[in-house]
Amino acid sequence: MERKAFDYAPATVADCVAAAERFAAAGNDWHNHVLKPDCLLNPHPGLYGLVIENTTTGEILAYFDKINPIAEEKYIVELRHGKNITQSAGSDGGDAAKTAEPALLGHARALTDEGADWHHHMLMPGCIFNPNPGRYTITLEKSGGGAVLDSHISDDEPDAVLREVEHLFFTKEGVG
Ligand SMILES: [Zn+2]
Numbered sequence: 694m695e696r697k698a699f700d701y702a703p704a705t706v707a708d709c710v711a712a713a714e715r716f717a718a719a720g721n722d723w724h725n726h727v728l729k730p731d732c733l734l735n736p737h738p739g740l741y742g743l744v745i746e747n748t749t750t751g752e753i754l755a756y757f758d759k760i761n762p763i764a765e766e767k768y769i770v771e772l773r774h775g776k777n778i779t780q781s782a783g784s785d786g787g788d789a790a791k792t793a794e795p796a797l798l799g800h801a802r803a804l805t806d807e808g809a810d811w812h813h814h815m816l817m818p819g820c821i822f823n824p825n826p827g828r829y830t831i832t833l834e835k836s837g838g839g840a841v842l843d844s845h846i847s848d849d850e851p852d853a854v855l856r857e858v859e860h861l862f863f864t865k866e867g868v869g
């Protein structure tokens with residue numbers, strides 16, 4: 694996976710939030726990307742990025758600036774996947790999501806435990822960044838690592854895995 698330029702409509706964080714709400718209300722197939730300043734997918738290294746991608750209409754909006762819109766990102770992720778997505782299944786006595794923990798999740802936990810800065814990407818089947826079109830891909834990057842550290846690829850939407858990863862991520866980011 695390499696940094697690549699892509700076409701998008703420049704947007705403010707408020708524009709991104711409004712677009713996400715509009716796409717959700719319209720029932721469109723859409724998703725977002727959190728692009729850290731050193732993210733391999735970020736076409737503007739050094740800036741924080743927030744991308745809203747509508748695979749129904751082909752619209753892509755993107756914010757790039759120095760301010761980290763982490764709270765809005767959490768809101769948008771919850772809008773897309775449901776409020777539970779940022780809560781560990783273990784925290785609400787949910788199902789046995791951890792019984793067959795995939796390697797990527799263990800990897801993310803290990804990075805968190807060692808205090809490393811990391812982030813992930815949920816790449817939907819129609820996503821412009823997905824190296825496995827038609828399938829779901831979750832990638833894990835360690836800050837400054839220069840390469841994707843791990844990938845979890847599946848045919849079904851990996852809700853249980855994503856939920857644990859999002860929980861770890863937003864907790865680490867201080868908005869868990
Ligand atoms: Zn990244």
Ligand SMILES: [Zn+2]
Pocket residue numbers: 724725726746816817819820821822
């Ligand atoms: Zn995408």
